[in-house]
Amino acid sequence: MSELNVKMTKEIELLRLVTVGSVDDGKSTLIGRLLVDTKGAFEDQLLAVRKQKGSEHIASAAEIDLAMLTDGLSAEREQGITIDVAYRYFATPKRKFIMADCPGHEQYTRNMVTGASTASAAIILIDARSGVMPQTKRHTHILGLLGIPHLIVAVNKMDLVGFDQAVYEKIRSDMQAYCEKQGVKDLICIPMSALEGDMVAVRGEHLGWYEGKTLLETLETLPTLDNIDSKPFRFPVQLVNRPQTPDLPDYRGFMGTIASGTVKVGDKVVVASTGLASKVSEIVAFDGNLQEAFAPQSITLTLEDEIDISRGDMLVHPSDKPSDTKQLVANVCWIGSEPLSCRKKYLIKHTTSTVKAMVESIDFRRDIHTLDKESADELAMNEIGQITFKLLKPLFYDAYAENRTTGSFIVIDTFTNNTVGAGMIV
Amino acid sequence: MSEHKLTQLKALEAESIHIIREVVAEFRNPVMLYSVGKDSSVLLHLARKAFYPAKIPFPLLHVDTGYKFKEMYEFRDSFCKEIGADLIVRRNEEAIARGMNPKDFGVARCCGALKTQGLLDALEEGGYDAAFGGARRDEERSRAKERVFSMRDEFGQWDPKNQRPELWSIYNGRIHEGESVRVFPISNWTEMDVWLYIREEKIPIVPLYFAKERPMVERKNMLIPYYEDMKDQLLEGEEPKMVMSRFRTLGCSPCTGAVRSDAVNMDEIVIEAAAARRSERETRIIDHGSNSMEDKKKEGYF
Numbered sequence: 001m002s003e004l005n006v007k008m009t010k011e012i013e014l015l016r017l018v019t020v021g022s023v024d025d026g027k028s029t030l031i032g033r034l035l036v037d038t039k040g041a042f043e044d045q046l047l048a049v050r051k052q053k054g055s056e057h058i059a060s061a062a063e064i065d066l067a068m069l070t071d072g073l074s075a076e077r078e079q080g081i082t083i084d085v086a087y088r089y090f091a092t093p094k095r096k097f098i099m100a101d102c103p104g105h106e107q108y109t110r111n112m113v114t115g116a117s118t119a120s121a122a123i124i125l126i127d128a129r130s131g132v133m134p135q136t137k138r139h140t141h142i143l144g145l146l147g148i149p150h151l152i153v154a155v156n157k158m159d160l161v162g163f164d165q166a167v168y169e170k171i172r173s174d175m176q177a178y179c180e181k182q183g184v185k186d187l188i189c190i191p192m193s194a195l196e197g198d199m200v201a202v203r204g205e206h207l208g209w210y211e212g213k214t215l216l217e218t219l220e221t222l223p224t225l226d227n228i229d230s231k232p233f234r235f236p237v238q239l240v241n242r243p244q245t246p247d248l249p250d251y252r253g254f255m256g257t258i259a260s261g262t263v264k265v266g267d268k269v270v271v272a273s274t275g276l277a278s279k280v281s282e283i284v285a286f287d288g289n290l291q292e293a294f295a296p297q298s299i300t301l302t303l304e305d306e307i308d309i310s311r312g313d314m315l316v317h318p319s320d321k322p323s324d325t326k327q328l329v330a331n332v333c334w335i336g337s338e339p340l341s342c343r344k345k346y347l348i349k350h351t352t353s354t355v356k357a358m359v360e361s362i363d364f365r366r367d368i369h370t371l372d373k374e375s376a377d378e379l380a381m382n383e384i385g386q387i388t389f390k391l392l393k394p395l396f397y398d399a400y401a402e403n404r405t406t407g408s409f410i411v412i413d414t415f416t417n418n419t420v421g422a423g424m425i426v
Numbered sequence: 427m428s429e430h431k432l433t434q435l436k437a438l439e440a441e442s443i444h445i446i447r448e449v450v451a452e453f454r455n456p457v458m459l460y461s462v463g464k465d466s467s468v469l470l471h472l473a474r475k476a477f478y479p480a481k482i483p484f485p486l487l488h489v490d491t492g493y494k495f496k497e498m499y500e501f502r503d504s505f506c507k508e509i510g511a512d513l514i515v516r517r518n519e520e521a522i523a524r525g526m527n528p529k530d531f532g533v534a535r536c537c538g539a540l541k542t543q544g545l546l547d548a549l550e551e552g553g554y555d556a557a558f559g560g561a562r563r564d565e566e567r568s569r570a571k572e573r574v575f576s577m578r579d580e581f582g583q584w585d586p587k588n589q590r591p592e593l594w595s596i597y598n599g600r601i602h603e604g605e606s607v608r609v610f611p612i613s614n615w616t617e618m619d620v621w622l623y624i625r626e627e628k629i630p631i632v633p634l635y636f637a638k639e640r641p642m643v644e645r646k647n648m649l650i651p652y653y654e655d656m657k658d659q660l661l662e663g664e665e666p667k668m669v670m671s672r673f674r675t676l677g678c679s680p681c682t683g684a685v686r687s688d689a690v691n692m693d694e695i696v697i698e699a700a701a702a703r704r705s706e707r708e709t710r711i712i713d714h715g716s717n718s719m720e721d722k723k724k725e726g727y728f
Contacts, residue, residue: 011433012433012434013431013432013433013434013437014432014434014437014438084571084586084589085571086570086571087563087570087613087614088570089563089564089614089616091616091618095434096434096616096619098614110591111591113591113593114591114592114593117593117594118593118594118595224431225431225432229430230430238444238447238448238451239447239450239451241477241479241480242480243479243480243481245480248479248480251479253479253480255447255476255477256447257440257443257444257595262430284478284479285475285478286474286475286478294430296432296437296440296441297432297436297440298439298440298441298443298444298447298476300478311451335591347600349596349598350596351596352448352451404594405594405595408593408594408596409596410593410594410596410598412598412600417598417600417601417602418590418598419590419591419592419593419598422591422593
């Protein structure tokens with residue numbers, strides 16, 4: 001076993017990314033470059049989408065019609081448009097990446113929200129010739145709202161502006177000023193030419209004045225989970241495990257994924273909704289029980305006392321409880337084809353609990369171009385606004401800015417059963 | 427690396443277990459599709475971990491075409507017995523009785539009858555509202571667009587243009603009477619992840635995945651495994667010979683090719699997978715016809 005492969009299993013971490021931008025910004029070329037340079041696509045898949053048939057190997061990213069590789073649906077290829085988020089996978093000896101590639105136009109805001117919801121980092125493409133466009137600002141606003149911890153601005157097509165440092169610096173200062181207002185925590189700007197390969201996987205020869213990391217080095221060194229293990233312990237219960245077999249007649253295990261924080265054997269825990277308390281007796285795992293577990297592990301807990309706990313309950317440490325409310329205020333991105341209506345009843349699914357909800361008020365709608373607040377009596381597909389919901393029973397939550405798992409929810413239409421809204425609790 | 431960091435395999439494992447448990451919590455009658463291949467073996471292992479120390483709370487369903495390799499049947503029966511799994515085997519007996527085979531009827535028709543129709547019939551017979559499958563998004567471009575919870579109408583069909591958005595790790599399991607979902611807990615795994623995980627967790631797999639001298643026939647650049655009863659199926663000029671080879675994926679014996687390989691253990695398979703320049707689906711004849719994976723999936727193919 002080579003050293004490389006030992007590392008692949010023992011040390012390598014997972015980073016979830018989202019890329020936004022339009023084809024005109026050179027996004028296909030950039031993704032093609034990343035896939036080719038990290039071998040994220042196989043030769044037969046690449047050969048099948050070459051622009052010109054001929055040689056039996058791929059020499060450069062420019063030869064590949066990347067849209068043909070990522071536009072997986074026949075309807076997309078027929079119409080030449082990307083309808084849906086495409087997921088791509090690639091790895092380096094240091095890290096594995098899951099990349100959600102989102103279409104850039106505003107009618108696809110819902111796809112961008114979907115792709116960005118799980119991402120720890122986002123790559124926004126800017127064409128160096130055009131600078132910061134209204135679309136760039138809209139994307140940045142949405143990514144800020146979704147709490148993406150790290151924003152990478154790829155200032156692309158530097159080859160078309162003569163690799164001029166002044167062009168890059170202007171875009172960088174414009175973005176910095178804008179991001180400060182949007183609550184973006186970490187902004188990284190990288191000049192590059194995806195076509196020539198400069199600053200993507202290798203430094204190249206044309207951008208000697210740039211002292212930062214290449215895109216790939218940046219992706220390999222960003223924090224992957226942003227310390228969700230150091231936040232308060234949140235354990236939404238998915239299921240109660242009761243084998244009821246002769247050797248385990250009274251066993252009750254509480255199964256779930258740790259949303260944040262850590263838990264140890266002997267920890268005092270309480271049910272958020274009822275305040276019933278007990279201590280952690282075991283952290284059960286197939287390969288042997290654990291002394292400690294942390295987010296985002298999927299585990300089973302047993303407790304010292306028999307207390308009433310079922311799906312939808314949340315176990316927390318008594319010293320650090322979540323907030324509770326029957327009046328939920330959230331930023332909502334509407335993704336249903338029928339607009340959000342004040343007269344309808346909806347279901348809200350938050351972690352493992354589902355509650356009935358009514359719209360109490362549409363506090364404001366955000367103009368997607370100016371980003372100004374405006375009053376509204378409905379929220380149509382791809383629109384974003386602040387909504388107050390009235391809930392049938394209380395919800396136990398953290399603000400989305402503090403905790404993306406216990407601060408997020410989906411809105412379900414009770415008639416169609418479709419997912420129609422994405423909510424981020426204020 | 428600090429003590430509170432998950433390796434990428436453990437992060438994928440946690441996500442998959444979360445998905446499997448969500449299905450058991452929200453559906454009335456789930457079933458796990460079990461094809462005996464490596465992806466199925468990983469899926470089954472994840473299910474065992476998810477519900478430990480209890481047994482898996484749903485049956486396994488093998489939609490058998492009758493054309494699987496004999497090593498696959500042997501492995502299936504002994505492994506399911508060993509772990510005490512509830513295994514259901516279903517075949518499209520009507521099509522089998524009519525002599526359905528890929529040579530006379532064509533690959534697309536044979537797959538449609540034995541796999542797609544066989545699966546739809548078995549799901550309807552069992553009244554299952556959720557079926558787990560081991561498909562991965564990196565396998566094929568239409569699969570790259572599929573949701574983890576993939577809705578199916580009353581006819582078991584997929585509508586790729588009308589999929590529910592999936593946000594964060596919140597899955598919407600609400601369906602109408604007659605509808606069902608296919609659930610893909612290892613959507614985000616790559617072929618490499620599957621091999622690394624099998625290696626790390628020491629998951630038993632069918633011996634055909636390991637290289638050995640095997641009788642093979644070379645046809646259109648593919649290595650087709652040769653069995654005694656295939657004598658009359660040989661084309662002109664074809665002659666079986668012993669080749670050091672193994673399988674990257676396992677399907678039906680007439681339609682699955684082997685690759686030349688010296689990888690006899692998991693470490694060597696991982697090294698080979700890391701160096702692979704061609705995707706694993708290249709050895710599956712089913713993917714090469716005019717009838718695309720997307721079309722087959724729309725009709726209900728797994």
